């Protein structure tokens with residue numbers, strides 16, 4: 001959209017240069033445009049938990065009666081519960097308004113103008129999108145053809161200005177993990193290594209124990225995926241103590257709402273129930289993978305998370321995504337050059353898999 005001259009002068013060039021980023025369309029808007037019920041939309045584009053969260057969250061939020069008070073800026077009770085759940089010291093945990101906010105907070109605390117952030121791609125788009133807003137530079141380093149980290153290329157890309165390296169494990173969207181050996185090599189670079197474990201519960205493997213040994217490592221986690229709380233925006237990070245002290249200084253004091261803090265307690269009271277839905281998703285991931293593999297125009301990649309990346313080997317990925325959207329099935333398509341020929345499909349309920357697979361078979365005639 002054209003911007004009036006007078007306003008243009010007031011906006012930072014890095015903001016004017018930024019592409020609008022919209023990861024998805026609200027489910028209500030999709031339902032309205034297709035004239036169907038929200039419950040009939042098959043939403044497989046943002047890696048949410050299709051089973052939702054535990055009823056205890058609704059109960060806890062309905063019976064809470066101090067919404068007129070600001071939340072605890074120390075997030076004490078919720079952090080104690082997270083410490084117990086994650087097996088990490090309370091003092092090293094900071095909660096964010098989603099893991100997304102913690103990504104910004106790390107950049108805010110580390111970047112001076114011109115400092116660099118290394119981003120092995122393809123990966124979660126936010127890592128490369130945010131550094132310019134903090135006057136930093138995102139340096140993209142391609143992964144290997146099988147999406148493993150290219151450590152030689154990462155080491156070669158390191159400069160005196162490199163402050164942060166983001167790696168997700170499992171990686172979004174490729175679904176593969178960072179190994180311990182890869183992590184140790186990354187840690188030895190001396191940069192701050194942010195290991196984003198947003199999908200940890202679906203993989204069951206963590207690199208968290210390394211945070212006790214190395215003071216240049218952060219682990220990020222979220223309640224958006226496994227715990228079905230994407231709408232409440234609840235993430236946490238496990239930081240070296242000395243870095244945590246700096247982040248407390250730059251964090252907005254009331255970044256996590258009282259509703260969010262209460263929801264953490266309710267969710268962790270019922271973690272076993274939620275782990276059951278994680279198990280169901282893991283089983284369904286295997287079935288979805290096998291079904292996708294049967295289609296002669298898709299090549300699915302094995303995944304440790306709650307989504308499967310597929311290379312479109314015949315036909316056009318964007319066209320397929322649009323055709324599915326027209327019948328109320330949402331999958332993720334990318335405009336970035338590294339992922340233009342790919343679709344990412346969130347693991348849904350078995351009946352959603354069935355509808356998706358039938359639609360893809362019908363499309364196979366046309367691509």
Ligand SMILES: Cc1ncc(COP(=O)(O)O)c(C=O)c1O
Nearest residue numbers: 098099100124172198222224235
């Ligand atoms: C790798 C990764 N990190 C972080 C996030 C954001 O998590 P949150 O919802 O807690 O902001 C996502 C969400 O898609 C993700 O894929």
